[in-house]
Amino acid sequence: MTQRILIIEDDRAVARLLALILEREGYQTLNAPNGLVGLKMARTESLSLILLDLMLPGFDGFEILSRLRNDPQLHKLPIIILSAKDKSSDKELASELGATAYLVKPYQINDLIELIDAALAPLVAPEEKRPGASVILVGPRAAEVASVAVQAGLALVQPGTEVTVVDLHPYSIEHALQLGIAPTTQPFLLQDARQPSKLQTKILHHSSGLKLLNNLVGSNAGGQLRKSDLQALTTALLEREQLVFFDLPLQPPTSLAQLAPLAALTLIVTENQPATLAATRTALNLLEQFQIPEKKIAFVLFSKEEESAPPPELSVLATLPPQFDATHPALQKLVVRLMALLKNGTWQID
Structure with a gap:
């Protein structure tokens, strides 16, 4: 069945160009010249996704987004914001109101297509079973996420347990530096992951037994990842019986969606501060969009002793101090849960 996309955009030239591009990609398109018409079409047409401008005549895009998310029939429909507004406050408000993703004009067409593909077609069906188990780590500060991935990986490695950390930040060598091992000198093109022999030569080995893949490059501009890159990598890694930590950038959200x-579990790693917690809302919106069960989402918080308790609605798996290592009691609590995951392939937050 052809997927239908509603474009809510008052600039006719922009709307027409978008329609031509999307139709070339195989989508059907509809156009609404303002928010009220867009609301009516969303309620009467069968849609797969909405592209929403913010600066609309009459009701602006934020008001339209709020109304769409408060409609019981439409609240789970993917909505991608396309706007020239580039302030962080605008992005945060859109995220709080439930936007699936936010793309600033002018943008690369490939970036838009990737976002749409991610929103409409996850990488694999959730019920697909593989010998390996994977855990996603994502958060607003890359160094903090990397430290959790590295220290948890070190704590989990033992005879008979294979653990691989995959750094999916393009060109990043952060994990190698934290582990004190020499990073790969040449970036690895993820499209080559289809060739197991090439992939194996790029895996770094720590003295503990922990394995690392970093300095990776996707097929898109700037080394960003494409769906095909992730498909090749996950197929290669999860066909083995091992635990894989995927360390993802928070933006763009396409990799998380796929x-x-x-x-088996998505860990959101962030400071216990209102601003950084708010920055994770996009990730939570996307996970909700794909109906990822709450029992498969948890937080790992960095917190100082004098800071207030985290919001009670968060499922906090571990609270870590700014400095910690693999022996820290809070990290050990996380490791115990991950060991259970590795043994029986299921996840429950008690």
């Missing part, structure tokens, strides 16, 4: 249905 990998979340695969993962």
Whole structure:
């Protein structure tokens, strides 16, 4: 069945160009010149996704987004914001109101297509079973996420347990630096992951037994990942009986959308601060969009002793101090849960 996309955009030239591009990609399109017409069409047409401008005549895009998310029939419909507004406050408000993703104009067409593909078609069906198990780690500060991935990986490695950390930030060598091992000198093109022999030569080995893949490059501009890159990598890694930590960038959200249905658990790593917690809302919106069960989502918080308790609605798996290592009691609590995951392939937050 052809997927239908509603474009809510008052600039006719922009709307027509978008329609031509999307139709070339195989989508059907509808156009609404303002928010009220868009609301009516969303309620009467069968839609797969909405592209929403913010600066509309009459009711602006934020008001339309709020109304769409408060409609019981439409609240789960993917909505991608396309706007020239580039302030962080605008992005945060859109995220709080339930936007699936936010793309600033002008943008690369490939970036838009990737976002649409991610929103409409997860990488694999959630029920697909593989010998390996995977855990996603994502958060607003890359160094903090990397430290959790590295220290948890070190704590989990033992005879008979294979653990691989995969750094999916393009060109990143952060994990190698934290582990004190020499990073790969040449970036690895993820499209080559289809060739197991090439992939194996790029895996770094720590003295503990922990394995690392970093300095990776996707097929899109700037080394960003494409769906085909992730498909090749996950197929290669999860066909083995091992635990894989995928360390993802928080933006763009396409990788999270594609990998979340695969993962046994998604860990959102962030400081226990209102601003950084708010920055994770996009990730939560996307996970909800793909109906990832709440029992497969948990937080790992960095917190100082004097800070207030985290919001009670969060499922907090571990609270870590700013400095910690693999022996820290809070990290050990996380490791115990992950060991259970590795043994029986299921996840429950008690």
